[in-house]
Amino acid sequence: MDGHDRGVKVVARGLRDAGFHVIYTGLWQTPEAVIRTVADEDADFLGISILSGAHLTIVPRLMELLKAQGLDNVGVFVGGIIPEADVPKLMAMGVVRVFGPGTSIQEAVDFLRPFAQSAVTQA
Numbered sequence: 588m589d590g591h592d593r594g595v596k597v598v599a600r601g602l603r604d605a606g607f608h609v610i611y612t613g614l615w616q617t618p619e620a621v622i623r624t625v626a627d628e629d630a631d632f633l634g635i636s637i638l639s640g641a642h643l644t645i646v647p648r649l650m651e652l653l654k655a656q657g658l659d660n661v662g663v664f665v666g667g668i669i670p671e672a673d674v675p676k677l678m679a680m681g682v683v684r685v686f687g688p689g690t691s692i693q694e695a696v697d698f699l700r701p702f703a704q705s706a707v708t709q710a
């Protein structure tokens with residue numbers, strides 16, 4: 588959601604190669620634009636990448652918008668430069684997992700796969 592996109596591009600491509608349907612919204616998105624995409628694309632998960640330090644401002648706004656749109660069933664995970672001390676704060680806001688620097692594609696795939704399987708089972 589800022590000017591850093593290398594990490595999220597690596598993750599997006601890795602998840603796509605692992606078989607997930609990934610929609611990458613691009614640099615400099617507003618929370619409003621992201622939530623619009625979540626609704627339009629009927630997404631099960633929202634992965635946010637923030638390296639600029641704005642996570643404690645942006646994530647509450649995203650959660651508020653998701654709730655307002657009745658999309659609070661969407662799992663939100665965050666990646667990027669997130670200080671350890673802020674991880675519990677994000678989890679308390681409803682974030683399901685935080686992925687820091689050095690995250691492997693396998694870690695992200697292993698995290699998401701069980702949810703994807705249960706979504707297919709329920710469909």
Ligand code: B12
Nearest residue numbers: 589590591592593594634636639640666667687688689690
């Ligand atoms: C490259 C870089 C840039 C490039 C970005 C190029 C690009 N197109 O991405 C440029 C030069 C543009 C840049 C600019 C700036 N940068 Co910079 N940048 C970096 C740097 C050196 C590396 C980031 C990187 O590409 N890492 C490699 C990728 C592969 O790793 P990653 O991004 O961490 O992603 C991994 C995980 O975090 C995770 N992940 C990330 N996102 C997601 C999302 C999901 C869904 C998941 C599952 C996982 C995940 O998985 C990825 C793979 O392992 C970092 C330092 C660092 N060590 O991280 C500073 C850093 C992020 N930048 C920083 C700063 C301050 C800036 C600037 C403000 C500098 C300035 N004064 O202008 C600007 C701000 C730009 C903006 N407003 O967004 C600071 C941020 C400080 C903070 N948060 O407290 C850092 C930490 C440097 C520092 N030590 O101070 N930067």
